[in-house]
Amino acid sequence: MRIAICLESAALLTWEIISLLRFWKKLCVSVLCFIASTGTKSALAQKPTRAVQFKAAHSWSDPLRIEPRLSGNFGEMRGNHFHTGVDLKTEGREGLVVIAATDGQVSRVKMSPWGYGNALYLDGPDGVTTVYAHLQRFTPKVQSWAVERTYAVRSLGLDASPPASAGLHFQAGDTLGWSGNSGGSGGPHLHFEIRSTANQHPLNPLDGWLDKVDTRPPLLPVLWVESPAERLRVALPVSDTLVLPGKTRFAIEGYDLLDGASNICGLRTLAAQVTSESGETLLTYRASWDELDFAVNKDMNAHAFYPVWSKERDQVHRLHRLPTNRLGIYTTPPSEGWVELDSGMRAELRVAATDAAGNATSVHVSLVGGLSLSPEGGVCNDLGAQDHGEWKVEPGFAGTQSHGSFEFAWKAGTFFESEIMGVFVRENGRTLEMMPIDVPYRKSIQVQWPVPSSVNVWEGAWSILPGDTLPSDRWLAVQRKESGEVARAVVASWLDSAWEVDLPRGGHWTLERDTVAPRVLPYHSGTPLMVSGDAVWYVEDALSGIADVQMTIQGRWARVVWDPKRNMVTYAAADAIHPRGLPCPVSLQVTDEVGNIHTWRRTLTWP
Ligand SMILES: [Zn+2]
Structure with a gap:
C-alpha cells in the first residue's frame, strides 16, 4: 500500500531522472511520516474506543435486522451542516423493524x-444516547404516549420528554418502531445517531459502534486553487508543476465510497x-470527524x-481553518x-485522507511561485455606474449602512x-441585488426596504389601480431560481413607512405580494375519507408556504400529520376521536406564512 503511494506520487513528476530518484527517496520517507501521523487502522487499534469499552460492559444491537448498507455517513457535508449520524438503507421501503x-x-x-420527522431518543448506560429518525411510527406504547401528549398540547407536531412514570423503558433488541420517510428525509431510510448524553454531541457511529465493512479508499479528485x-x-x-499566481490558498474535493452503495x-x-x-x-x-457539536x-x-x-454540492474542503470557524474538528x-x-520558488503540497475503516489515499502536487494577478476592483465594477453602494464588512463587528432610503x-x-x-437597487426599488453572492452568511442582513416609487405600481405583480393606496401587508422578499421557481421567500413586516426583511443570503431579491x-x-x-378511515387532503401554497394546519371534528381539535414533501395532510383513524355512522362537521384550516387562510368545511360520515 505504502509503496504504491510512493510510486503513484513519483509518477506525477516530470523531472529529470536523477533529481527524481533523489526526490523519490525523500518523498517516500516524508509520505510515510505523513501517513503515519494521520491516524490509520493501526493507530486506531491501539486504544480501545468508547464503543469498544461500551460493548464490553453492556448489550448492544444494531438498529436494523438487515446487513448495514449506508446511503450517508457521519461528517459528510449536507445543506448547511455536517451530517450527524449514519443513514441506513431500508431496502427502498418503509416499515422495517x-x-x-x-x-x-x-x-x-x-x-x-x-x-x-418522527424521531425517538433513547438514553442508555454510560452516558450514551441513541437516536432513531424518519420513522414511520413508534412502537405502540410510545406511539400512544406521543398521540396523547399531542392532544394535550394541541400542536402540529410534538417535541416532548416523557417522564420516567410513562414507563418508556426498553432493552437492547426491543422493537422501538418502524422505519419510514418522515420529516426532511429524501427517501425511506433510518437515520441513526450516537450521542454523548451530557452535551448531546453526536459521535461517529463508525468508530466501532456499527460494524461496516469497507474496502474502498477515499477519493481526492479535484484541487481548487484560490x-x-x-x-x-x-x-x-x-x-x-502548478504555477501559483502569487498569494494562494487551497481546497480539495474529498469523499468516501462504501462497499455496496454508490452514495x-x-x-x-x-x-x-x-x-x-x-x-x-x-x-x-x-x-477529523469523531465528534460534532450542534451549537x-x-x-x-x-x-x-x-x-x-x-452551487455544485461537491464535497470540497478548505485546506485551512478560518479563524472565525468554531468547529472542533481541527x-x-x-x-x-x-x-x-x-x-520561481518551489514547494510541495501533500494531502491525505482516511475513511472510517482506515483505508487511506494521498495526493501530491508540485508547486512553483509565479507572477501574481491583480485582483478585481470592487464588486460593482462590471456593472457600470448604476444605483449602487458598497462598503467593507469585518467579521468581528456589527454595523449599519444606508443607500438611498x-x-x-x-x-x-x-x-x-x-x-x-454591495447593493444595487433596480426597478424603482422593487428589486434589490445584494453582494457578496458566493460566500456564506452566518446571520441574516436586516434590511429596511422603502416603498418603491409609484411608477410601476399597477404593472404585473403590483396589481393595484392608480390612486389606490399601496397595501402594506402580505409582502415578501422572494428569491427565485433560474427556472422561475421560488427558492426562498422571507416575510416582510411593515414598520411605519418601510418593510423590514431579514435576508439570509446575497443575490437577487424582489418584493412580491x-x-x-x-x-x-x-x-x-x-x-377525503379513505377505506381505512383515515382522512387525507392535498394542501399547497404557491408563494409564502404553509405555516399551520388545524383540524376540528364536531368542533373538537383533531391531530393531523402534515407531510410537506407529498403536500399531504392526514388525520389518522387510529386517533379515534371521530364518531362512526353519524354525519359530523369537519373543518380543516390551512394558513400560509403571511396569514392567508383556506378553511375546508364538510359534513363527513365515517363508516
Ligand atoms: Zn441522516
Whole structure:
C-alpha cells in the first residue's frame, strides 16, 4: 500500500531522472511520516474506543435486522451542516423493524413535518444516547404516549420528554418502531445517531459502534486553487508543476465510497501540508470527524469551499481553518490559509485522507511561485455606474449602512471573513441585488426596504389601480431560481413607512405580494375519507408556504400529520376521536406564512 503511494506520487513528476530518484527517496520517507501521523487502522487499534469499552460492559444491537448498507455517513457535508449520524438503507421501503441499540429510557419524542420527522431518543448506560429518525411510527406504547401528549398540547407536531412514570423503558433488541420517510428525509431510510448524553454531541457511529465493512479508499479528485483574483480547478492527479499566481490558498474535493452503495460519503480524516524546497512548513492542516457539536455545526459553511459547495454540492474542503470557524474538528491552529511563494520558488503540497475503516489515499502536487494577478476592483465594477453602494464588512463587528432610503444592518459575526458588501437597487426599488453572492452568511442582513416609487405600481405583480393606496401587508422578499421557481421567500413586516426583511443570503431579491390562500383538495374527488378511515387532503401554497394546519371534528381539535414533501395532510383513524355512522362537521384550516387562510368545511360520515 505504502509503496504504491510512493510510486503513484513519483509518477506525477516530470523531472529529470536523477533529481527524481533523489526526490523519490525523500518523498517516500516524508509520505510515510505523513501517513503515519494521520491516524490509520493501526493507530486506531491501539486504544480501545468508547464503543469498544461500551460493548464490553453492556448489550448492544444494531438498529436494523438487515446487513448495514449506508446511503450517508457521519461528517459528510449536507445543506448547511455536517451530517450527524449514519443513514441506513431500508431496502427502498418503509416499515422495517427498528430496534433499540442499547438498554435505555426514551428521553425525547419528536414528530415534525421537517428535519428528523418522527424521531425517538433513547438514553442508555454510560452516558450514551441513541437516536432513531424518519420513522414511520413508534412502537405502540410510545406511539400512544406521543398521540396523547399531542392532544394535550394541541400542536402540529410534538417535541416532548416523557417522564420516567410513562414507563418508556426498553432493552437492547426491543422493537422501538418502524422505519419510514418522515420529516426532511429524501427517501425511506433510518437515520441513526450516537450521542454523548451530557452535551448531546453526536459521535461517529463508525468508530466501532456499527460494524461496516469497507474496502474502498477515499477519493481526492479535484484541487481548487484560490487567489484574490481567481479560482482554478485542477483535476487530480496532476503531473505538471502548478504555477501559483502569487498569494494562494487551497481546497480539495474529498469523499468516501462504501462497499455496496454508490452514495458519496464523508471522510474520517483529512490532512494537508505545504513544504518549501528548503524544508520549511508553509501550511499544515488536519481535520477529523469523531465528534460534532450542534451549537456550531453550521460553521460547516466555513469549512466547505463555499463557492463550489453552494452551487455544485461537491464535497470540497478548505485546506485551512478560518479563524472565525468554531468547529472542533481541527487539531491544527486557525489560519487564513494563504501561501505565498516568490517567483520561481518551489514547494510541495501533500494531502491525505482516511475513511472510517482506515483505508487511506494521498495526493501530491508540485508547486512553483509565479507572477501574481491583480485582483478585481470592487464588486460593482462590471456593472457600470448604476444605483449602487458598497462598503467593507469585518467579521468581528456589527454595523449599519444606508443607500438611498434603504437601510442595512448586520450583526458581528455575520461573515466568516472580511467582505465587500454591495447593493444595487433596480426597478424603482422593487428589486434589490445584494453582494457578496458566493460566500456564506452566518446571520441574516436586516434590511429596511422603502416603498418603491409609484411608477410601476399597477404593472404585473403590483396589481393595484392608480390612486389606490399601496397595501402594506402580505409582502415578501422572494428569491427565485433560474427556472422561475421560488427558492426562498422571507416575510416582510411593515414598520411605519418601510418593510423590514431579514435576508439570509446575497443575490437577487424582489418584493412580491401573496394574497392567495393555500389550496386544499380532498384526496378523492369530493371526499377525503379513505377505506381505512383515515382522512387525507392535498394542501399547497404557491408563494409564502404553509405555516399551520388545524383540524376540528364536531368542533373538537383533531391531530393531523402534515407531510410537506407529498403536500399531504392526514388525520389518522387510529386517533379515534371521530364518531362512526353519524354525519359530523369537519373543518380543516390551512394558513400560509403571511396569514392567508383556506378553511375546508364538510359534513363527513365515517363508516
Ligand atoms: Zn441522516
